[in-house]
Amino acid sequence: xxxxxxxxxxxxxxxxxxxxxxxxxxxxxxxxxxxxxxxxxxxxxxxxxxxxxxxxxxxxxxxxxxxxxxxxxxxxxxxxxxxxxxxxxxxxxxxxxxxxxxxxxxxxxxxxxxxxxxxxxxxxxxxxxxxxxxxxxxxxxxxxxxxxxxxxxxxxxxxxxxxxxxxxxxxxxxxxxxxxxxxxxxxxxxxxxxxxxxxxxxxxxxxxxxxxxxxxxxxxxxxxxxxxxxxxxxxxxxxxxxxxxxxxxxxxxxxxxxxxxxxxxxxxxxxxxxxxxxxxxxxxxxxxxxxxxxxxxxxxxxxxxxxxxxxxxxxxxxxxxxxxxxxxxxxxxxxxxxxxxxxxxxxxxxxx
Amino acid sequence: xxxxxxxxxxxxxxxxxxxxxxxxxxxxxxxxxxxxxxxxxxxxxxxxxxxxxxxxxxxxxxxxxxxxxxxxxxxxxxxxxxxxxxxxxxxxxxxxxxxxxxxxxxxxxxxxxxxxxxxxxxxxxxxxxxxxxxxxxxxxxxxxxxxxxxxxxxxxxxxxxxxxxxxxxxxxxxxxxxxxxxxxxxxxxxxxxxxxxxxxxxxxxxxxxxxxxxxxxxxxxxxxxxxxxxxxxxxxxxxxxxxxxxxxxxxxxxxxxxxxxxxxxxxxxxxxxxxxxxxxxxxxxxxxxxxxxxxxxxxxxxxxxxxxxxxxxxxxxxxxxxxxxxxxxxxxxxxxxxxxxxxxxxxxxxxx
DNA sequence: TTGTATGCGTTATCAA
DNA sequence: TTGATAACGCATACAA
Numbered sequence: 001x002x003x004x005x006x007x008x009x010x011x012x013x014x015x016x017x018x019x020x021x022x023x024x025x026x027x028x029x030x031x032x033x034x035x036x037x038x039x040x041x042x043x044x045x046x047x048x049x050x051x052x053x054x055x056x057x058x059x060x061x062x063x064x065x066x067x068x069x070x071x072x073x074x075x076x077x078x079x080x081x082x083x084x085x086x087x088x089x090x091x092x093x094x095x096x097x098x099x100x101x102x103x104x105x106x107x108x109x110x111x112x113x114x115x116x117x118x119x120x121x122x123x124x125x126x127x128x129x130x131x132x133x134x135x136x137x138x139x140x141x142x143x144x145x146x147x148x149x150x151x152x153x154x155x156x157x158x159x160x161x162x163x164x165x166x167x168x169x170x171x172x173x174x175x176x177x178x179x180x181x182x183x184x185x186x187x188x189x190x191x192x193x194x195x196x197x198x199x200x201x202x203x204x205x206x207x208x209x210x211x212x213x214x215x216x217x218x219x220x221x222x223x224x225x226x227x228x229x230x231x232x233x234x235x236x237x238x239x240x241x242x243x244x245x246x247x248x249x250x251x252x253x254x255x256x257x258x259x260x261x262x263x264x265x266x267x268x269x270x271x272x273x274x275x276x277x278x279x280x281x282x283x284x285x286x287x288x289x290x291x292x293x294x295x296x297x298x299x300x301x302x303x304x305x306x307x308x309x310x311x312x313x314x315x316x317x318x319x320x321x322x323x324x325x326x327x328x329x330x331x332x333x334x335x336x337x338x339x340x341x342x343x344x345x346x347x348x349x350x351x352x
Numbered sequence: 353x354x355x356x357x358x359x360x361x362x363x364x365x366x367x368x369x370x371x372x373x374x375x376x377x378x379x380x381x382x383x384x385x386x387x388x389x390x391x392x393x394x395x396x397x398x399x400x401x402x403x404x405x406x407x408x409x410x411x412x413x414x415x416x417x418x419x420x421x422x423x424x425x426x427x428x429x430x431x432x433x434x435x436x437x438x439x440x441x442x443x444x445x446x447x448x449x450x451x452x453x454x455x456x457x458x459x460x461x462x463x464x465x466x467x468x469x470x471x472x473x474x475x476x477x478x479x480x481x482x483x484x485x486x487x488x489x490x491x492x493x494x495x496x497x498x499x500x501x502x503x504x505x506x507x508x509x510x511x512x513x514x515x516x517x518x519x520x521x522x523x524x525x526x527x528x529x530x531x532x533x534x535x536x537x538x539x540x541x542x543x544x545x546x547x548x549x550x551x552x553x554x555x556x557x558x559x560x561x562x563x564x565x566x567x568x569x570x571x572x573x574x575x576x577x578x579x580x581x582x583x584x585x586x587x588x589x590x591x592x593x594x595x596x597x598x599x600x601x602x603x604x605x606x607x608x609x610x611x612x613x614x615x616x617x618x619x620x621x622x623x624x625x626x627x628x629x630x631x632x633x634x635x636x637x638x639x640x641x642x643x644x645x646x647x648x649x650x651x652x653x654x655x656x657x658x659x660x661x662x663x664x665x666x667x668x669x670x671x672x673x674x675x676x677x678x679x680x681x682x683x684x685x686x687x688x689x690x691x692x693x694x695x696x697x698x699x700x701x702x703x704x
Numbered sequence: 705t706t707g708t709a710t711g712c713g714t715t716a717t718c719a720a
Numbered sequence: 721t722t723g724a725t726a727a728c729g730c731a732t733a734c735a736a
Binding site for chain 1: 408413433
């Protein structure tokens with residue numbers, strides 16, 4: 001493949017390579033005439049700079065390596081979309097690596113002995129490719145410290161975090177989200193609000209429980225332990241736990257489920273037991289998954305700020321690699337979630 | 353940032369740079385002792401090759417530029433997942449560009465005057481980055497010829513295509529998919545099968561209609577024009593068109609919807625009019641979207657071979673850039689879809 | 705204002 | 721079996 005270089009431009013324009021470089025980078029003082037001439041030839045020969053050569057010289061690639069634990073998980077596309085959006089604005093390229101963690105080590109994505117060598121290999125590759133920084137996009141919010149090898153390259157975590165001081169992490173605020181969801185129930189007049197939690201060993205579960213609890217306390221509502229059920233994030237657990245909830249004496253009028261799958265499981269359980277949603281029981285989900293909008297009733301849910309996390313991630317790493325020292329203070333950032341009001345919540349009817 | 357180079361290795365091991373290169377690439381004949389010594393130093397200094405320098409020298413980056421029209425659209429993540437999987441096997445890196453077409457020019461993603469300059473800019477960037485090839489991932493299956501600028505780099509299209517001879521395109525077989533879906537209805541005993549089509553100007557709509565028609569003819573079924581309805585891909589059109597269908601004299605016993613949104617719109621319409629799915633009316637959707645699995649009944653649907661398209665795309669471009677001439681024959685490839693049997697289809701009851 | 709020359713970290717040719 | 725050395729395309733210090 002033919003490739004036109006600065007040398008070709010120089011010869012054709014009868015100037016030196018340096019001059020070509022000057023007009024290309026608008027460095028140095030180039031006379032108007034020569035400049036014009038050079039520009040002409042550049043256009044004429046359809047010159048495209050060789051960024052590989054430039055990178056070698058400058059020791060800077062303007063490229064960010066993005067490691068995503070699993071591309072096909074619902075959080076990834078929107079985070080990457082955000083990364084891309086600001087990357088373009090900042091003149092950064094994205095070198096994407098998809099670990100396909102879910103498929104590769106589906107049983108235990110948290111086993112460092114399994115995962116660390118994979119990440120190490122990917123990072124070595126990125127080091128060799130001379131990326132200026134790395135963004136690591138997690139599968140779900142959790143501590144990945146043990147799986148991350150040492151590295152000199154600036155690295156930033158999103159949708160996960162490490163306990164290391166020097167590691168940036170951008171996440172959303174689980175506690176605030178659950179707090180506001182619960183507040184929303186209260187604002188509609190609910191006093192008996194149940195909670196269907198995710199796995200008990202999940203960080204998100206803890207934080208969301210905590211937000212729920214704070215709201216209950218703040219509004220001086222009775223905290224009823226039998227309203228707290230622990231599921232496993234899946235439809236079936238939402239379904240069966242809701243059935244348990246509806247078989248007790250003192251029925252709740254509202255259920256906060258920690259994800260949308262369990263939320264629609266809850267709706268189904270209500271329906272199967274003859275309760276209507278939201279008329280008899282109100283339900284809020286989490287994650288704002290697509291299917292919630294197509295369900296009947298349309299699911300009210302907490303939306304995660306995925307795109308904004310991506311936007312902020314790339315922006316932050318940009319500052320990091322540009323050596324702005326100020327950013328080192330707010331290393332751990334957390335963004336707010338937003339309630340999507342749809343049709344699965346209404347005031348309690350007072351029937352029970 | 354400290355960076356250890358071959359020169360450092362050479363000095364430390366008391367050999368020449370060339371020798372280091374020889375052992376690194378296993379080229380040339382290097383004595384066992386020197387080899388061992390060099391390898392030791394490499395490990396000791398934790399040497400990582402500079403692929404930028406190598407690329408400059410070799411005029412090959414082993415990097416594929418992936419341009420995706422919209423990352424957040426349902427087809428993209430699985431295609432990219434497939435691309436990544438084989439990219440890793442083939443030693444290729446992925447430079448990802450997300451056009452965010454849906455957001456940028458939401459009204460008219462097909463207007464070349466709007467889109468072509470955007471693509472041109474992205475391609476110039478990829479040319480400068482010296483990618484060895486380009487994969488272009490479309491928003492939906494259609495002819496994008498007019499939006500694609502000329503380029504010297506090997507380029508391959510997936511989830512879209514061009515009319516140019518020299519352009520590879522990997523897509524799925526819409527006609528086969530609709531043909532098999534209709535056959536499936538017939539195999540269950542259905543004779544009165546309605547079709548809810550997508551936009552009439554869509555290539556997919558045409559092909560799927562054609563597959564439907566072939567199946568009807570093949571089984572000597574009566575082709576009833578009033579069973580053909582044209583929607584706009586959205587839930588609401590599936591809903592209202594199904595209502596129209598159910599208000600005619602001669603009710604269909606089965607409905608093939610050209611996507612999952614319209615399919616669940618159809619289910620809802622059936623329910624609202626007092627028909628049960630699948631007992632009274634069977635329904636098949638298209639695309640195997642996630643929400644179909646959570647619907648009630650679980651939606652039987654045609655699954656698109658997205659991951660396989662990605663796998664094949666990167667494999668094909670690999671052959672293209674390796675200069676295998678044999679692949680030029682089968683430039684336009686089409687992959688089969690697969691029916692996902694769930695709960696929205698059963699034999700007709702014979703009530704109408 | 706413009707040109708010469710050096711080096712970025714590799715690979716590869718040619719000599720030794 | 722090894723070592724000098726010249727590219728690869730670009731940016732830049734320094735000279736003119």
